[in-house]
Amino acid sequence: MTLVLLIIHLFVTLALIGVVLIQRSEGGGLGIGSSQGMGGLMSGRGTANLLTRTTAVLGAVFFVMSLSLALLNRGSSLGGGRSLLDAPAATAPAPVAPVAPSKVPTN
Numbered sequence: 001m002t003l004v005l006l007i008i009h010l011f012v013t014l015a016l017i018g019v020v021l022i023q024r025s026e027g028g029g030l031g032i033g034s035s036q037g038m039g040g041l042m043s044g045r046g047t048a049n050l051l052t053r054t055t056a057v058l059g060a061v062f063f064v065m066s067l068s069l070a071l072l073n074r075g076s077s078l079g080g081g082r083s084l085l086d087a088p089a090a091t092a093p094a095p096v097a098p099v100a101p102s103k104v105p106t107n
Helices: 002-022 044-072
Strands: none
Touching: 002 044
């Protein structure tokens, strides 16, 4: 179940990024070209409202899914629920003495 939620969360994240990048910084909607080039399908104001609502819905879904994934995985970490900071410090291996180079007979 967690894997399915994680995949859906990835798609919601990509959709949210796409919707935010499409918007204009002035709030005019569809930053890719002007609204006149759309053939009168939607007005600039209607596009801005649609993108604003889509951003709000995707943001809320992202927030809820992030919380649900965090709650589902809170006890199943790799360390058995312990923090990495609770683990004992790793001891360094003993230094190895350097090996003397072998002499190659010369002719």
